[in-house]
Amino acid sequence: MVRVAILGASGYGGSELLRLLGAHPEVELVGFSSRAYAGRPLSAAWPHIDADTPFSEVEEAVAEAELVFMALPNGVSMELSPRLLEEGRRVIDLSGDFRLPPELFERWYGIEHRSPGLYQRARYGLVELFREDLVGAELVANPGCYVTAASLALAPLVAAGLDGEISISAMSGVSGAGRDAGGTAFAEVNENLKPYKPAGEHRHTAEIEYNLARVRAQGRRLRTHGQAVERELLFTPHLVPMTRGILVTSFVTPAKPVSQAELARIFAEFYSGEPFVRLTEELPQTKGTYGSNTVWISHRRDERTGRLVIFAAIDNLVKGASGQAVHNMNVVYGFPETMGLQAHGIWP
Structure with missing residues (x-):
């Protein structure tokens, strides 16, 4: 079992991560955070989830985690990831922070890149194109939708x-x-x-x-x-x-x-x-x-x-975000690629 935390679990990407990882047979969800809902129950952000477990602060959410999913705004992951990686945790980042070379990122996002050295350690998480690169990766940049x-x-x-x-x-x-x-x-x-x-x-x-x-x-x-x-x-x-x-x-x-x-x-x-x-x-x-x-x-x-x-x-919220992130996790850890992921859509 991989102990997993979700940062930014009150956003749409976080919601899909909660849904997918909650049903994944090789995942133990040990923490989730939200700046907007810190201390409030999960059901406050997501009324369709009947759970009173409160959102934590970041430190508490990641305390027991081996893998951290970052469902955070652009510019935040580049500040948190260096410490998480130094502590021996893996990171899958759903933002744009490590998708592009730092100079390209700064040009297109208008944000100074504060961890440019990490880009060379990141692996781009589009499995169909970069599968071999992802095995055992410590930092994965999840593609845009x-x-x-x-x-x-x-x-x-x-x-x-x-x-x-x-x-x-x-x-x-x-x-x-x-x-x-x-x-x-x-x-x-x-x-x-x-x-x-x-x-x-x-x-x-x-x-x-x-x-x-x-x-x-x-x-x-x-x-x-x-x-x-x-x-x-x-x-x-x-x-x-x-x-x-x-x-x-x-x-x-x-x-x-x-x-x-x-x-x-x-x-x-x-x-x-x-x-x-x-x-x-x-x-x-x-x-x-x-x-x-x-x-x-x-x-x-x-x-x-x-x-x-x-x-x-x-x-856009599954293959374009959270489902792709779970697919990346499966490749990183050597799980079957389809584990915990829906093969078919929902109609209507």
């Missing part, structure tokens, strides 16, 4: 040398903004669809570019901090009036002509044996991933233009 869907949709094309110009249109439910985010009041989002942070403004642009650059340079099985061949892409996110889910549509001008049959072969070979990747001819829908750690990918070749259209859907 948009990034997970977009990177998995495009990696097979990039590894095959087929990517040319890339444009991504992505839509997310409002839970992606976090529990305390402004601008997500019912009256603002209901029956409303709007783009935000377009034209290279969204910080996930850099993370998608960086992931694909590493795949482009070294193929699927690569070191996290290896050479990168960068190529810019266009990423436009949209906010849609639903609670959770992400749908990414990527438009690719291929570097050379490719048939629909060849496209299918490339994706099938790249994701052969991956338990959480669903490849189908049917077009993805977010409801098909609700509550699961699955990414649903489909692809089309536009016969008129020769361009490729790649679709991917995930649950």
Whole structure:
């Protein structure tokens, strides 16, 4: 049994960690914290959980933990992680603090990186691309939600040398903004669809570019901090009036002509044996991933233009956050990868 603590357990990511880890047969949950709910019972933050166990302060929450999940705002993990690692604990960080090289992080997040030396010790937690790198890792950087869907949709094309110009249109439910985010009041989002942070403004642009650059340079099985061949892409996110889910549509001008049959072969070979990747001819829908750690990918070749259209859907709180974090834990500790994770979504 791995003794686990969750920091930031009153947020949406923390809630999903409580749900998934509470049912994991190899986990003992020994502590959970919340700055907003410290000292109050778990049910105060999550009325659907009938538990009077109080939220702890950070020190008490991690006192007995071997592994700490950080479901905290950007900029916090970089301050807490050095001490936790020095004490011999492992950390899986759901924030953006260790996803990018420190200079890229500072440029895109507007925050000074206060633990730049830790980046080289971090491993990027997108299992389908970085599995070998994660075994035994002490610090795991959990990918962003948009990034997970977009990177998995495009990696097979990039590894095959087929990517040319890339444009991504992505839509997310409002839970992606976090529990305390402004601008997500019912009256603002209901029956409303709007783009935000377009034209290279969204910080996930850099993370998608960086992931694909590493795949482009070294193929699927690569070191996290290896050479990168960068190529810019266009990423436009949209906010849609639903609670959770992400749908990414990527438009690719291929570097050379490719048939629909060849496209299918490339994706099938790249994701052969991956338990959480669903490849189908049917077009993805977010409801098909609700509550699961699955990414649903489909692809089309536009016969008129020769361009490729790649679709991917995930649950932003599971495959895009907490489910992926549990998947990372399973790989780090050598557990079966599907342990404690839902293979199917919830409908309706």
